[in-house]
Amino acid sequence: MTLSGCRNLFLAISAAAVLTGCAPDDYDRDGVSPTARGTENNTPARPVQIGFDGPRFDACAGYGRITNLNPRGDNFLLVRAAPSGNAEEVDRLGPGRGVSMCQQVGNWIGVVYAPLSDEPVDCGTGSPVQSVRIYEGQCKSGWINENFVELIAG
Numbered sequence: 138m139t140l141s142g143c144r145n146l147f148l149a150i151s152a153a154a155v156l157t158g159c160a161p162d163d164y165d166r167d168g169v170s171p172t173a174r175g176t177e178n179n180t181p182a183r184p185v186q187i188g189f190d191g192p193r194f195d196a197c198a199g200y201g202r203i204t205n206l207n208p209r210g211d212n213f214l215l216v217r218a219a220p221s222g223n224a225e226e227v228d229r230l231g232p233g234r235g236v237s238m239c240q241q242v243g244n245w246i247g248v249v250y251a252p253l254s255d256e257p258v259d260c261g262t263g264s265p266v267q268s269v270r271i272y273e274g275q276c277k278s279g280w281i282n283e284n285f286v287e288l289i290a291g
Contacts, residue, residue, distance in 0.1 A: 182218040182225065185247035185278040187239045188266040196272075197239035197249060197262040199291025205284060206232045216279035220245030227279045236286060237262035239272065246286060249278045 187196040206212050216228035220242040230236070230250070237260060240247035249272050251258035260276035272278045 180219045180221040180224040183220060183242075183280070184271040185239055185249060185280070186269055187249070187262060187272045188269045189240065192265050192267050194265060195263050196266045197237040199238035199288055201236055201238050201246075201248075201286040201288050201291075203230050203232055203234045203236065203281075203285055204287040208232075214281055214285045216248070216277075216281055217245075218279060220247070220280045224280065228277060230281070235289075236281070238286065238288070238291065239278075241283070242280075244283045245280045246283050247278065247280055248286075249274070249276050251276050 190198055203214050206214060213229040213231050215226050216230060217224040218227050219225075234250065236246075236248035236250040238246050239249055239262065249260050249262050251260055258276060261274045262272075262276075
C-alpha cells in the first residue's frame with residue numbers, strides 16, 4: 138500500500154470513530170473489554186513513530202481531542218506504553234486534551250501531546266521529517282484507544 142493509501146486508511150478509520158459518537162458501553166476507559174483484560178501489565182513498550190506520510194507532509198497525519206469520557210466516572214483516558222490494554226499505563230488525559238495522531242495499530246492510535254504547562258510547547262509533529270522514525274521530541278507520547286479521540290484536523 139502506498140503512503141497516500143495508508144494516510145487515507147488512517148483518516149477513514151479515524152473518521153469512523155468520530156461518526157460513531159461514543160465508545161461501546163461494555164468497554165472501559167481505554168477501550169478494552171473488561172473480560173479481555175489481563176491482570177498484569179505484560180505487553181512490552183512500543184514507541185510511537187512519526188513520518189509515515191513522507192518528507193513532504195507533517196510528521197503526524199492528524200490532530201484530535203480526547204472525547205467520549207464518562208463524566209460520572211473517573212473522566213480520564215489512560216495512555217499506554219504499547220497498543221494494548223495489557224501495556225503499562227504511562228499517563229492519563231482529561232477531556233478536551235489535544236493530541237497529534239501519528240500512527241495506528243488496530244484500534245489504538247499512537248499520539249504525541251504537550252505536557253501540561255503555562256507556556257505553549259511545540260512538539261514538532263506539524264513539520265515534515267525525512268523518514269519514519271521513533272518520536273524523540275520534548276513532548277509525551279503513548280497509545281490511546283481510537284474510540285476516545287475526535288479528529289479535528291488531518
